[in-house]
Amino acid sequence: MDGMALGKDYATQECSIARALEVVGERWTLLVVRDALYGVRRYNDFLVHLGIPRAVLAARLQTLTAEGILERRRYQQSPPRDEYVVTERGIALWPTLRALGLWGREHFGESRLRYFRHAVCGTELGPYGECAACGTVVPVPDVVMEPGPGLDPDPADPVSRALLKPKRLLEPLETDHV
Amino acid sequence: MDGMALGKDYATQECSIARALEVVGERWTLLVVRDALYGVRRYNDFLVHLGIPRAVLAARLQTLTAEGILERRRYQQSPPRDEYVVTERGIALWPTLRALGLWGREHFGESRLRYFRHAVCGTELGPYGECAACGTVVPVPDVVMEPGPGLDPDPADPVSRALLKPKRLLEPLETDHV
C-alpha cells in the first residue's frame, strides 16, 4: 500500500530498537519467525500451528519476504507449491527470540516447555545461546530443540506433533502431509 | 477489562516466547520499557519522547505496572506526583532489547545512533551485553549510554536532549521541567 513498513512506523524515533519493531513488531510476526526457525515452511503448517487467521498469515508472509527475513521458493513443480524459508537475516533474530523466551519462562512460565542444546556435546544452552562446555556461541544450525515436561505430549495439530521429536533448528519439519 | 492479558493472548501457543509477547508484544510496549531503562520515569516524558497517544500511554503504563515490569511510586507530596520506575522484571528485558536493537542496527541502520559501554572500563559492550575486557556480562546499572554520530545533535523535545549526555542506564533522567 505504501513504500514503507505498513504505516506502522514509530515516526519520531531515532533508535534501532524502534526500527526493528517496525519490521517485526506487529502482532504474530515474531511467532511466524519463531516457527520458521523451528523448521516450519509451509503456509498450512504455519496456519494450523499458530492458529492465525489466514488473511493475517498471508500479510505477514508478504511483509517478512519483502523485508528479506523469509525467502519464498518453489519446492515442487507439478502442482506449483512454494515454501517460505528463513534467511540469514531471519536467523539473526535467534538471539532476540532466545532472550524473549527466557524472559517469558523465568517470569511467567510454570514448567519447562522446551530444552535447547548444543548438538555437538548435548550441553544445554546458556542464556545467550552459548555452550558452557565448548565455550562458544552455538550457531543456530547446531542447536537441537527437544520437548520439556511442560509440553502437552499429545497435541491436536500435526505440526505440534512433529515438533515433539528432538530436531535441529532450521531443519525442515517432517509432517505427515499425506 | 478481563482477567488476563488484554484479550491479546495467543491462545493455542505453548511457548515462552508467546507468553512473553502476550505481555510486551503490543504496539508501543517495548518502547516504553526501553525508555524506562534509559531513565525516563514520568508520564509527560514518555509522552513527548515517544510521540505516543495519551490514551495508549496510560493503558500501557497500567498494563506494565500490573505485570510488575514498572512500579508506580510517589516522588513528591505537595502536588501529588507519581513516577513509573522499572523493576527487576523490567530490567530483565535488557538482553531482549539489546538483541533487538543490534539486529535493527545491523540490518536496517545506516549509522551508529548510540554506544553502550561498560562504565568501569569504557569498553563497548559485545553483542550479548558482555564486556570483552573484563570478561563478564555487564550488569544493567553499569552500562553507560552515549550518543553516536547518527543521532540528531539538536532534537526538539527535552527528553531527547537530556538523552544526548552520556549517562548510565536506569539513572533517572534530568530534564529541565522548570
Place this chain on the structure above:
DNA sequence: TCAGGTGAGTTCAATGACTGAACCATGGTC
C-alpha cells in the same frame, strides 16, 4: 469424465485497537 480433495490464498462483514483532539481534575503560583 467428473466428483472430490488439497494447498494456498482472497474477500467480506463484524469487531476491536489505535489515533488525535478536546476535555477534565488537582494542586500550585502570581
Place this chain on the structure above:
DNA sequence: GACCATGGTTCAGTCATTGAACTCACCTGA
C-alpha cells in the same frame, strides 16, 4: 481569582484483526 503544569479521561474516526466463506489451480480415483 486567573493561569499553569501534570496526569490523566472521553470520544469520534480510522485502521487492523478475526473468522467464515469463497476462489482457483492442480491432482486423483472411480
